[in-house]
Amino acid sequence: MRQQWFDDARFGLFVHFGIYSVAARHEWVQNYERITDADYRPYFDHFDPDRFDAAQIARTAKEAGMGYVVLTTKHHDGFCLWDSKLTDFTSVDACGRDLVREYVGALRAEGLKVGLYHSLIDWHHPDFTVDWVHPRRDDPNAGELNTGRDMARYRAYLHGQVRELLTEYGQIDYLFFDFTYPEHKDGWAGKGPEDWAASELLAMCRELQPDMLVNDRLGIPADFVTPEQYQPTAPLTVGGVPQVWEACQTLNGSWGYHRDNMDQKSPTLLVQMLADSVSMDGNMLLNIGPDGRGAIAPRDARTLDEIGQWMLLHRDAIVGAGHADFTPPREGVYTRRGDRLYLHLFSWPLGFVHLPDLGDKVSFARLLNDGSWLKTTVSDPEQQASHMTPAGEAAGTLTVHLPVRRPDVLMPVIELTLKGL
Template sequence: MTTESGGWFETARFGLFVHFGLYSLAARHEWVRSRETMSQATYDRYLERFDPDLFDARQLAREAREAGMRYAVLTAKHHDGFCLFDSSLTDYTSVRAAGRDLVAEFVEAMRAEGLRVGLYYSLLDWHHPGFPVDEHHPLRGSRDARTTEDLAGYRSYMRGQITELLTGYGEIDLLFFDFTYPGMGPEQWGAKELMETVRELRPGILVNDRLGIPGDYVTPEQYQPDRPLERDGAPVRWEACQTLNGSWGYDRDNHDYKDPSQLVRMLVQSVSCGGNLILNVGPTGRGSLDPRARDTLRAIAEWSAGHARAVHGAGPSAFPPPANALYTQAGDRLYLHLLAWPFGHVHLPGLAGRVRYAQLLHDGSEITFHEVDGARHEHNNLAPPSQPPGTLTLKLPTARPDVLLPVIELFLEPVESTV
């Protein structure tokens, strides 16, 4: 099912994911409780010290907007069951632990910056007594492992919490469920009934595909599609979910960070294939971004300041890009993203007679061009054989522009009607 009101999603193209919770204090991956098979009592040492005194949702919202992000998603509840919102159904919340409803702070701050708001909700819950002890559960193999497999109570709990989230915080634009796996699927989640509850409460909301039943968009995680995604031959909305360093939660000793230029290329690749990119940050145990994450967002912000219109509202192009390049297109503007900087010229097949003006996007400086007639050689016959007829050749400056990813904006001639 695809809602009619989701057009903002394709326009936005770029979002912020925020993973924050008790695992942030452990600082060694959001699955730390499962990975280290911690008992609840052992894990509760983080609950006792949870004090997000540096969590500043307003600053985070500003940084997201400046980076070119147009929506943001917060982990309202992760697999450990700890809730960042005020729930009447459990005491295991940030409100009881630290006196702060972080979902409320996040939602208000993001809206104030003009960003759409999404919430992540884990279908797993290692704290709830009604959730079965399966292969992911921290208590697997232990003598005190719970064996409750009657999920009716847990399904009711989830519906109750989703109702709280969708009725207590104003308009929520997106809901990100996580995740379905063998043995825990649509029947166990009561996915049909849960989706009906969501649609009844927020008819225009976008819901992802991880309930195990069709949603409004699909969510490839930690890999980049290289072509538009389809289901039964029809295109689908999609969003590539990516981290800065392979971990969603704060991971102090993980320094395997992606370079900002690589992240910008991933964003452009997503848009060129008709998708979105949501980029995750994992605040520290006190709620602030670590210096590397903050520097990465600032670098992306510098690029976005001069290149936003090649992303927002843009999508795939029917024109074939040259080697080492990607196209995005918005109406009569075609954007050439140069993954490698050519020397002197770049040849664009099929664009002869189609372009009326060209410029480097970041500074608006003109790029001259000419059409190849298919017979002559360029540069007084000193160049390699000419390109095929229909090729447009751009003349580039020798020095690569000092931006993360150079973009040339091509203004296309209007297509004449054949009617």
């Protein structure tokens, strides 16, 4: 039952924020540009999140129809957004603010579940060994950089920081670790579960926060799996066992603030992706990257506002809904909540939408956005159809009659009440 809230919420907000937001060219900028600690330091020195408003972030998530938020406590560059006693590479040292504490309080005030992201990787820590994702991997003397580095000391640091987060901020509902990469590449080893002492780390999480959900990126099984930047095509299973899962998606391909990236997904595409996830018993975690001053970028705010307007009218088709054991028509996907079946129409057909095998199973149909009744008929192949009525449908097909004009919403949804349930 620990995951019931997660299964019900279906929609969450991811927030990537750190000193890479000042760089404004992707949260992996230190890796991509092979930046040394010294050359990365100006982003720390100029980190001034005067427009970071945790209360506004929480309100924005709630108004978008989201049930939880996940904030990056530390990304791969090692910069921490809380008052860690184990390093001076923190927001408190940079600007005098414990942003995690502000965030946790704001979420609780809005009744949202509290999620934390924590990187297993730390390019800033002197004992974290250089590997194939490290910014220093191409240094002329890269092979010598690991001399004296001790992953045992780093593991103690990693576990110590997780303990801080799980003991100093009250109840935490969700923890997203990131990430394990055991593959060898370009002559470098990666890092596997043993590098994090993953089993011990997960056991500590269970001890300190027994009701908290933990993702799968420690490299060992946990509570849910996290496909990133792609949409599954069916409910996820492993060995025939259904998996709890969450699709992690960006607005423009970058997690951290990327000023010049204009490859923005449309609100229509995003609500289609959300419905697609729920139709396969999954969640969607949609990311924003606040800018260098901590504000939600205007383009992101506009997108979330449009999604929120859609969710205001259609939340019953998402929140508390899940997979339906009916074959949807070519125009969209189904979600289901109790005796209500929801048809999310990715395309708007002319006049009719035909629903196989539902002829005797539906007592009422309506458009969800305005609650307006829709006429339904059931195909009877023994009766000759005229040129002006639906023909060619298999027996038992339910035909829903539609207005020619598409409703003025991002994605129309038809609510079907199922009989006898």
